[in-house]
Amino acid sequence: MNEGKRGRAVRYLLVILVMFFIIAPFYWIYSSSLKVSTEIVAQSPTLFPESITFGHYANLLSSSDYPIYLTNSAIVSFATMVITVVLSTSAAYGLYRLPFPGRKTIYRLILLAYIFPGSLLLIPLYVMLSRLNLLDTQLALVIINVTFAAPFSVWLLKAFFASIPFELEEAASLDGASWLQTLLLVVLPLASPGVASVAIFAFITSWTEYMFASVLIISDANRTLPVGLAGIIGQYVIDWGLLLAGAGATTLPIILLFVLIGRFFVNGLLEGGVKA
Amino acid sequence: MGIFLVAPLVIWLVATIAYPIFSLIRLSFLDVGVIGTGGEFVGLDNYQRVLNSRAFWPSMGRSVVWVLGNGLLQTVLAFVAALVLNLPFRGRALARTWVILPWIVPAVVAVIVWKWMLGTSGGVVNMILLRLGLIQEQVGFFSTGNTAMASLVGINSWRFFPLLTIIILAGMQGIPKDRYDAAGVDGASAWQRFINITIPGLKPVLFVMGLVGTLWSVNIFDVIYLVTGGGPSRATLTMPVLIYDMAFLQYRLGRAAAAAVLMAVAVTIFTVAFIYFLAPGSEEEDEEWG
Numbered sequence: 143m144n145e146g147k148r149g150r151a152v153r154y155l156l157v158i159l160v161m162f163f164i165i166a167p168f169y170w171i172y173s174s175s176l177k178v179s180t181e182i183v184a185q186s187p188t189l190f191p192e193s194i195t196f197g198h199y200a201n202l203l204s205s206s207d208y209p210i211y212l213t214n215s216a217i218v219s220f221a222t223m224v225i226t227v228v229l230s231t232s233a234a235y236g237l238y239r240l241p242f243p244g245r246k247t248i249y250r251l252i253l254l255a256y257i258f259p260g261s262l263l264l265i266p267l268y269v270m271l272s273r274l275n276l277l278d279t280q281l282a283l284v285i286i287n288v289t290f291a292a293p294f295s296v297w298l299l300k301a302f303f304a305s306i307p308f309e310l311e312e313a314a315s316l317d318g319a320s321w322l323q324t325l326l327l328v329v330l331p332l333a334s335p336g337v338a339s340v341a342i343f344a345f346i347t348s349w350t351e352y353m354f355a356s357v358l359i360i361s362d363a364n365r366t367l368p369v370g371l372a373g374i375i376g377q378y379v380i381d382w383g384l385l386l387a388g389a390g391a392t393t394l395p396i397i398l399l400f401v402l403i404g405r406f407f408v409n410g411l412l413e414g415g416v417k418a
Numbered sequence: 419m420g421i422f423l424v425a426p427l428v429i430w431l432v433a434t435i436a437y438p439i440f441s442l443i444r445l446s447f448l449d450v451g452v453i454g455t456g457g458e459f460v461g462l463d464n465y466q467r468v469l470n471s472r473a474f475w476p477s478m479g480r481s482v483v484w485v486l487g488n489g490l491l492q493t494v495l496a497f498v499a500a501l502v503l504n505l506p507f508r509g510r511a512l513a514r515t516w517v518i519l520p521w522i523v524p525a526v527v528a529v530i531v532w533k534w535m536l537g538t539s540g541g542v543v544n545m546i547l548l549r550l551g552l553i554q555e556q557v558g559f560f561s562t563g564n565t566a567m568a569s570l571v572g573i574n575s576w577r578f579f580p581l582l583t584i585i586i587l588a589g590m591q592g593i594p595k596d597r598y599d600a601a602g603v604d605g606a607s608a609w610q611r612f613i614n615i616t617i618p619g620l621k622p623v624l625f626v627m628g629l630v631g632t633l634w635s636v637n638i639f640d641v642i643y644l645v646t647g648g649g650p651s652r653a654t655l656t657m658p659v660l661i662y663d664m665a666f667l668q669y670r671l672g673r674a675a676a677a678a679v680l681m682a683v684a685v686t687i688f689t690v691a692f693i694y695f696l697a698p699g700s701e702e703e704d705e706e707w708g
Contacts (some may be wrong), residue, residue, distance in 0.1 A: 158685035236423030259637040261658035289434040350524035352640040369527040389530045
């Protein structure tokens with residue numbers, strides 16, 4: 143396994159190229175959002191801002207509806223996250239730890255639910271939610287987002303549950319613990335990276351959802367970030383500074399979440415991928 | 419006990435997926451325009467109108483082009499990225515975490531940054547290509563049908579290849595190391611090891627990727643709608659955009675439902691064929707469930 147300095151250099155060069163392709167657009171969002179408007183639309187773009195301004199961010203927060211969209215997105219995403227975590231951990235515990243007849247079929251049906259195209263469900267869900275008088279409510283978005291986040295979450299939890307020894311649960315039940323106590327006090331703490339992964343996945347699913355939000359929400363006061371931002375793109379004259387600041391500010395919470403628990407999330411995907 | 423814990427999720431999904439699918443089929447036989455109007459049973463009228471419309475078959479064709487283009491580009495990108503991130507290097511865990519970033523940001527953010535980087539006034543991609551002498555004048559990436567479609571495939575692939583990269587990396591972890599060691603003893607080249615060990619070892623993963631990836635990408639709406647809205651002159655009008663337009667811009671819910679059902683039929687035929695011809699054996703899965 144001896145390789146020369148050249149091999150090493152090539153290896154690092156390849157890694158840098160791959161990561162550049164991933165990261166460069168984000169650098170471009172943030173560095174440009176700090177430029178003054180004339181520099182942003184200059185015919186030959188500058189790699190670094192010539193002078194740094196936070197004016198676009200100030201604009202975003204003071205003279206656009208961005209704060210409203212942000213609040214709405216936060217509420218919808220948080221509610222989606224909580225409901226998804228409860229539904230999917232309880233389902234995963236039932237499926238993977240408490241054998242019952244037909245569970246394999248149910249597992250497959252849940253997976254099938256995940257691949258169901260959203261554009262197929264858009265029309266009937268729109269009709270259903272309008273019959274229930276839920277159009278233009280945040281509840282409607284929460285219902286939809288849980289539907290799209292929960293099935294994948296159940297799959298993601300499989301690997302985490304599989305790594306917990308059954309003996310621990312047996313010991314707990316010998317000590318007289320109920321299934322709920324066993325789940326909450328023994329299993330969930332051990333599966334906490336999995337639960338964190340599910341939480342982050344549900345949050346992100348909701349934070350990024352566009353299609354349903356664009357149809358189900360009618361009033362500006364209930365709009366979420368993706369649809370709100372898209373509204374700025376659609377304007378006749380695009381204020382790129384504002385738009386880039388909006389894109390940067392919308393991405394920031396995801397990056398922060400990822401700094402904290404991204405590791406568990408990707409590990410969960412890697413583990414799940416092996417077991418699937 | 420287990421079944422009671424699964425029940426809430428199952429009930430939720432029946433209400434939000436199974437029932438809507440049933441009501442979509444019902445709707446496709448009704449004369450509904452704006453929601454709450456009409457509702458008469460019109461038999462196959464919606465289907466006839468959709469099948470005879472000028473937009474339907476071209477949109478189906480574009481969806482096929484869309485799926486093939488994305489499938490090809492994403493597979494190539496994901497394999498390159500996975501092979502590189504599987505090499506030993508410092509900071510590997512960090513790189514493997516952050517590679518997923520494009521997949522987790524909102525489509526609208528990807529749209530904003532790429533639309534701007536590929537733009538003709540101050541677009542950085544045009545500037546780089548000009549300076550490198552690869553082009554003589556600015557390219558309008560979204561101005562002709564073919565370039566718009568290609569640009570959209572590129573943007574969407576940038577968003578989705580990270581997930582495929584992770585899936586391939588996961589599959590690579592599952593290949594026993596001693597197979598590579600044995601090949602090393604036999605003096606197999608890196609390319610031979612890739613073809614004879616990595617690819618066969620990835621078969622189950624590639625199967626899932628091909629199936630799920632196709633179903634996902636056929637369904638992509640947001641990127642296309644936000645960048646081109648289906649234009650220029652319908653060149654990027656794929657099935658999901660067509661259905662959305664029919665339902666929410668032209669207010670023809672019944673007809674849009676029929677188009678959605680037709681798309682579902684096409685996707686189902688593809689899925690069944692894919693599984694029938696390409697499914698690897700399922701012994702491993704049975705073993706795991708005991």
